Amino acid sequence: MKVSSAWLRTWVPGSWSDADLPRLLTRSGLEVDSVQVLDWPGICVAEVLEVSAHPNADRLKVCSVDIGAEEPLQIVTGAPNVEAGARYPCIQAGAKLPDGTAIRKSKLRGEVSEGMLCSGGELGLPEEADEGDGLMRLADDAPVGMPIAEHLGLRDCIVDLEITPNRGDCTSVRGVARELAALAGAEFCPPEVVAVAETLEDAPQAIQIDAPEGCPRYCARLLRGLDPSAKTPDWMHRRIESAGLRCVHLAVDVTNYVLLEWGQPLHAFDAAKLSGALGVRWAESGEKLALLDGTEAVPSPGLDLMIVDGSGPIALAGVMGGAGTAISEGSVDIVLESAFFAPKAVAGCARRHGVHSDAAYRFERGVDPHLQRLVLERASGLLIELGGAQAGPIVEAHSPDHLPQSAVIELRQSRWNALIGAEIASQQALGLLEVIGLEIAPSGTPDSWSVKVPSHRFDLGCEEDLIEEIARLYGYERLPSRVRTAPPDSGIGKTRSASHPRRALQQQLSARGYQEVITYSFVAEEWAHQAGVDEPVRLSNPISSQLQVMRPTLLTSLGQAVEYNRARGLERPRIYEIARVFTAEEEGDALPHQPLMLGLAMTGPRHRRNWADPSEALDFYDLKGDLESLLGGRGGRCEWRPATLAGLEQSAEMVLKGTVVGRIGRLSGDFRLSEHGIYAAEILLDAVLTDGQAGRTVPPQIQRYPRVQRDLALVLPISVSSAEVLECVRKAAGALLHEVQVFDCYTNKDFERLQQYSLGIGLVLGDADRTLTETRINKCINAVIASLQRKCGAALRS
Numbered sequence: 001m002k003v004s005s006a007w008l009r010t011w012v013p014g015s016w017s018d019a020d021l022p023r024l025l026t027r028s029g030l031e032v033d034s035v036q037v038l039d040w041p042g043i044c045v046a047e048v049l050e051v052s053a054h055p056n057a058d059r060l061k062v063c064s065v066d067i068g069a070e071e072p073l074q075i076v077t078g079a080p081n082v083e084a085g086a087r088y089p090c091i092q093a094g095a096k097l098p099d100g101t102a103i104r105k106s107k108l109r110g111e112v113s114e115g116m117l118c119s120g121g122e123l124g125l126p127e128e129a130d131e132g133d134g135l136m137r138l139a140d141d142a143p144v145g146m147p148i149a150e151h152l153g154l155r156d157c158i159v160d161l162e163i164t165p166n167r168g169d170c171t172s173v174r175g176v177a178r179e180l181a182a183l184a185g186a187e188f189c190p191p192e193v194v195a196v197a198e199t200l201e202d203a204p205q206a207i208q209i210d211a212p213e214g215c216p217r218y219c220a221r222l223l224r225g226l227d228p229s230a231k232t233p234d235w236m237h238r239r240i241e242s243a244g245l246r247c248v249h250l251a252v253d254v255t256n257y258v259l260l261e262w263g264q265p266l267h268a269f270d271a272a273k274l275s276g277a278l279g280v281r282w283a284e285s286g287e288k289l290a291l292l293d294g295t296e297a298v299p300s301p302g303l304d305l306m307i308v309d310g311s312g313p314i315a316l317a318g319v320m321g322g323a324g325t326a327i328s329e330g331s332v333d334i335v336l337e338s339a340f341f342a343p344k345a346v347a348g349c350a351r352r353h354g355v356h357s358d359a360a361y362r363f364e365r366g367v368d369p370h371l372q373r374l375v376l377e378r379a380s381g382l383l384i385e386l387g388g389a390q391a392g393p394i395v396e397a398h399s400p401d402h403l404p405q406s407a408v409i410e411l412r413q414s415r416w417n418a419l420i421g422a423e424i425a426s427q428q429a430l431g432l433l434e435v436i437g438l439e440i441a442p443s444g445t446p447d448s449w450s451v452k453v454p455s456h457r458f459d460l461g462c463e464e465d466l467i468e469e470i471a472r473l474y475g476y477e478r479l480p481s482r483v484r485t486a487p488p489d490s491g492i493g494k495t496r497s498a499s500h501p502r503r504a505l506q507q508q509l510s511a512r513g514y515q516e517v518i519t520y521s522f523v524a525e526e527w528a529h530q531a532g533v534d535e536p537v538r539l540s541n542p543i544s545s546q547l548q549v550m551r552p553t554l555l556t557s558l559g560q561a562v563e564y565n566r567a568r569g570l571e572r573p574r575i576y577e578i579a580r581v582f583t584a585e586e587e588g589d590a591l592p593h594q595p596l597m598l599g600l601a602m603t604g605p606r607h608r609r610n611w612a613d614p615s616e617a618l619d620f621y622d623l624k625g626d627l628e629s630l631l632g633g634r635g636g637r638c639e640w641r642p643a644t645l646a647g648l649e650q651s652a653e654m655v656l657k658g659t660v661v662g663r664i665g666r667l668s669g670d671f672r673l674s675e676h677g678i679y680a681a682e683i684l685l686d687a688v689l690t691d692g693q694a695g696r697t698v699p700p701q702i703q704r705y706p707r708v709q710r711d712l713a714l715v716l717p718i719s720v721s722s723a724e725v726l727e728c729v730r731k732a733a734g735a736l737l738h739e740v741q742v743f744d745c746y747t748n749k750d751f752e753r754l755q756q757y758s759l760g761i762g763l764v765l766g767d768a769d770r771t772l773t774e775t776r777i778n779k780c781i782n783a784v785i786a787s788l789q790r791k792c793g794a795a796l797r798s
Helices: 005-011 020-027 173-184 233-244 250-262 343-353 356-365 370-386 411-420 425-435 461-474 502-510 525-530 555-566 619-631 722-736 750-754 775-792
Strands: 002-004 032-040 045-054 061-066 073-076 087-092 106-108 112-115 116-119 157-162 218-223 265-269 277-284 305-309 310-318 334-340 390-396 408-412 438-441 448-452 573-580 596-602 639-644 646-657 659-669 677-684 708-717 736-747 758-764
Touching: 002 173, 002 233, 002 573, 005 157, 020 032, 020 061, 020 157, 020 173, 032 708, 045 157, 061 116, 061 408, 061 677, 073 087, 073 112, 073 116, 116 677, 173 250, 173 425, 218 370, 250 265, 250 356, 250 370, 265 370, 305 343, 334 639, 343 356, 343 461, 343 677, 370 390, 370 448, 408 461, 411 461, 411 736, 425 438, 425 461, 438 708, 502 596, 555 573, 555 659, 596 619, 619 646, 619 659, 619 677, 639 722, 708 775, 722 736, 722 775, 750 758, 758 775
Parallel strands: none
Antiparallel strands: 002 157, 032 157, 045 061, 045 087, 061 073, 087 116, 106 112, 218 334, 218 390, 265 334, 277 305, 305 310, 408 448, 438 448, 573 596, 596 677, 639 646, 646 659, 659 677, 708 758, 736 758
């Protein structure tokens, strides 16, 4: 939201400067996104001393112009109304016009021009500032050389604020001015709003509210006789455009102006286009509405709040009006609407239809529920003053039971001193709260008070909220810094120890080149279906049509993160996430099952580009190897079983002590990069990271006696996996086996015909107490071979 310092100064007079404004607003907790100073450097008041005809062009004139410098400038102009002795805005060579156009010293048909005399349009001012098609003529006593922004009173500072969802009260000049007054120690002076004379007896018919939970208050007023030729005055035009809005018509401009000023959206209907009484209800099946932005909305029955007349829907309540009742250049009679719409009703509607309007921006954050009649009087007064309209009575319908109620909170001095960590006197603390409109009365005990929250502060609901306001207005920078200490046996910091299982795992992942990511817990429903989950945990009020369900797996989110980083030039992304996933319980009302998972994903070449090493793509076994290294010694030995899994190709299950605890494979579906596949794995973290030894890396013991290596070349049935072979070897070799690994896997046409393959395995044998003899070695190897022949159908390759 953009706010003008000049406009704020009409609400908060005082000694604060434009330079102070961003600092004060930042102190208040409002995020300052940018600051734009409007002073039009290089443009000043100039007097034309002499006008002569251009020697080479009939329509151009050569002027001698005084801008307050030692020597006059020579400027060539084609304006028909230039006169000697008159004063005009002049921009010097090297400066820029407000639209960014740079003015340079140049020759026009052979004559040097050292600047430009300006029209109002070239300065971004309304057309009425010019004399026909000519220059903007200034008063004869305008000081020569004075900056034009200062002379016209246009110098300003525009601050662009990022308003957080909890501070809906600051989406207006009124709200920002209240904060500014509190921090600058200045007086808050809102303009006086006087009820207009009701010179008409006409009024809209009684308003029917059939959805009081969505619209507990609706006010409307009929105004007749608006002058169609009435123009928006310059001062209003400048303020509206400084806020980033466009001026279109006096009636619409007045509603926008009051919206910016007070934070309460209004809407103007052309009374001639209305049919019957106004009403508010939920949308019904089969309805459609053409909106002001040219789109057509199909309201969701029972979900979208509608403004209707006798003919049907005429506006999406709190979001956007309909094109059928819009104000046009010939509109004479109008109906002004001012209502309070519940934030949830507006927010859901705006998201469903993808409509982002200034009204929805404010309603979804919350507006003051007691402001509707006041702003209706304010807008009516402006239309009467500027457009010659006549006003009828205000018609109102409301449901007190559905209006938000102001909270009354007990505030204790002992509590605010304890939470803030500083002794703030009660008089000072309560004074800070009173400045922002809170009403304070004594409570039952000496150090406590009863605080009534004003209707515009939806975010204040408990004692801690009030204490936060005290600290914010007192100034966080004034609070003392204290180092808090804790007893040695308090337990603080123990979970952050490097030896903690989860922390140790994260350190190992980082050492292997993985980077941690944090992805949304919400995903699109089709992603859940791709993962094989037909009934994911759905959100009742999703923030986006692409984020409707809680994620049942980390794999799709990690796949999207990999593709995002690959598309931005990261050659070999390796990422991981430790987070919970959500699956629905069989009982209807039970909370979702939320296991803690470790997810990994990788793609790209195996190594960085190297002249001595041809690039090879990462594959299934790279990720499997990383997992085996990471989880070795944690919770027992893992087994890998080939499996057909939803959303994965070339996939396998990770089995621990007979239970499936993870899965691994290449992502399928939409995750198909042009060069490499995305390999991902997901593991139930609690199953592999248990207390005790689980998170610790046990250093290998130094062997006093030599080890022996033996290799076996086996011929196996194609149905027997290498994992089964290795498990068989481990059991048969017993305590003498220190290590076993596959070093070769081979097949050819003859093996394929016999449905066999060749597997080479290496065994490392050793004894911690004595040197192995050949007899013991042979006995162990023979036991392994016999077990492989019996259990796996293996034969030694000749």
